[in-house]
Each structure stands twice: as structure tokens, then as C-alpha cells.
Amino acid sequence: MVEHSGVRSETQLFAATGGRSKDSPRGAAESGPSISESVSRGSDAIGAAASDAMNSAGVDLQSLRADLNGLKDTVAKFVSQAGSEAAKSAREVTSNVTDQVGGVASDLAGKGAQVASAASDQAKSFASELENMARRNPIGAMAGAVVVGVLIGLLGRRH
Numbered sequence: 001m002v003e004h005s006g007v008r009s010e011t012q013l014f015a016a017t018g019g020r021s022k023d024s025p026r027g028a029a030e031s032g033p034s035i036s037e038s039v040s041r042g043s044d045a046i047g048a049a050a051s052d053a054m055n056s057a058g059v060d061l062q063s064l065r066a067d068l069n070g071l072k073d074t075v076a077k078f079v080s081q082a083g084s085e086a087a088k089s090a091r092e093v094t095s096n097v098t099d100q101v102g103g104v105a106s107d108l109a110g111k112g113a114q115v116a117s118a119a120s121d122q123a124k125s126f127a128s129e130l131e132n133m134a135r136r137n138p139i140g141a142m143a144g145a146v147v148v149g150v151l152i153g154l155l156g157r158r159h
């Protein structure tokens with residue numbers, strides 16, 4: 001298999017041409033085994049490539065499954081944390097609103113009690129003033145009572 005000055009030996013040429021000598025013509029008998037060998041090699045190459053592709057696809061599918069499972073876990077943790085935070089915020093808002101409503105209600109109750117107390121005090125002072133006026137001028141009190149009674153009677157007739 002030594003090559004001298006760019007000329008190939010006949011052994012190399014015979015191996016390179018698939019077993020044909022450089023002088024032999026291409027015949028149907030010689031091309032038959034060559035084509036079947038080529039088809040066989042091509043079929044083997046296609047089978048090997050398909051096998052490699054299937055193995056690669058299997059590995060990629062396993063990797064994709066692992067990534068999807070990781071994503072599912074991450075989303076589940078996120079939703080759980082978001083739900084916890086939402087519940088916590090709702091509790092805080094509810095507590096704040098309850099405190100504010102309670103404060104406003106107690107303020108209103110206190111103010112209502114003050115108004116009722118003031119009205120009661122004014123009614124007592126007005127009754128006491130009427131009593132004092134009736135003691136000082138009994139005839140005027142009687143005349144006033146008659147006038148009020150007549151007015152009430154007139155209003156009752158209209159309705």
C-alpha cells in the first residue's frame with residue numbers, strides 16, 4: 001500500500017473500486033453486488049440513525065418530563081403561597097375594618113348617649129321652668145292651657 005510519486009498501486013486501486021480492476025468494464029454482474037452492498041450499508045446507516053434519534057428523543061422526553069414535574073411543583077408552591085398571603089391579607093383587612101367599625105360604633109353610641117342626656121336635661125329644665133311660671137302666675141298658666149287645648153282641637157277637626 002505504498003504510493004510512489006502520485007501513482008496508486010493496483011491493490012489500492014482494486015480496493016478503492018470495490019474489487020473491480022481498472023481495466024474491467026462495468027457489467028451487470030459486477031454492479032449487482034455493489035448496489036446490494038450499498039443498499040445494505042444505507043439501510044444499516046438509516047437504522048443506526050433512527051436508533052440514535054429514538055434514543056435522543058427518549059432522553060429529551062425524560063428531560064422534558066423532569067422539567068414539567070419541576071414546573072408543576074413550582075407552580076403548586078407559588079399558588080399555595082399566594083393563597084396563604086391572600087388569606088393573611090384578608091384577615092388583616094377584616095381585623096382593621098372590625099376595629100374601625102367598632103371604634104365608630106362606640107363613638108356613635110357615646111355621642112347618642114350625650115345627645116340623649118342633653119335632651120333629657122333640657123326637658124327637665126323646660127318642665128321646671130313651666131312649673132315655676134305656673135306657680136308665679138296661675139291664671140296665665142290656665143289661659144295658656146286653654147289656648148293650647150283649642151289649637152289641638154282645631155287641628156284634630158281638619159284631619
